[in-house]
Amino acid sequence: MGRIAPLPPERIEELLATSLIGRIACATPEGRPYLVPMGYAYDGEAIYAVGFPGRKIALMRAQPLVVFEVDRGIAEDQWESVVAEGTFEELRDPAMCEHAMRVLHGDGPYPEIAEGCVLFRIVLTTRTGRFEVPDEAA
């Protein structure tokens, strides 16, 4: 086991900005956890994604306070991670949807959002990062 330390803010932002897949944890009405991975993009304030209609979207609509996580590891004792609390927001306003598509797909062209799919963001309200380096490198 190596040395674990807080990840500096600039490395928190870098990990959020460069990861391909993050994970969202929600809570069910019965107080059980629910956890799914998903592709996303980040604009420095919120993460943006398109969700298929399903349990994840239903749970976030019912209880919008969620946790988002990204990490990167090359060994069991050499990794960095960010855990962020956030609030689910379904996007319907056209200007906000266009911003989301720009964050997700750059200058376009933008793919069609499939029937029933939901464009949403999670506004990050707290960000906590940690990293571990092996003992010999500490």
Next chain:
Amino acid sequence: MGRIAPLPPERIEELLATSLIGRIACATPEGRPYLVPMGYAYDGEAIYAVGFPGRKIALMRAQPLVVFEVDRGIAEDQWESVVAEGTFEELRDPAMCEHAMRVLHGDGPYPEIAEGCVLFRIVLTTRTGRFEVPDEAA
């Protein structure tokens, strides 16, 4: 966006057996989600880990029904993931602790478990896997 399909059982087992980092989602007594990454090892039935005393351990002791997730991605439309429900079990029985250390560290020598740290396993009760391949490869 590519084609998403269920991950076959043998690839579920392979992803659980070869990933370095997984994520655990727990629920707080207030019904909020909590989510942390951690190193682990897998014996085909349960994942094993050592936890620092802290919020994760306290939450799992209070509510042992958790969700465990691993994934591997090389592009936004090219990834595989496993989401498993499981039950937290703190390990104290010497034979069980030795099994856990063997799963975590092979034939040894086994590192000391730091004062206050908790050796535990999460017995996986359900396993669901998905993968996405890009449209052009579908």
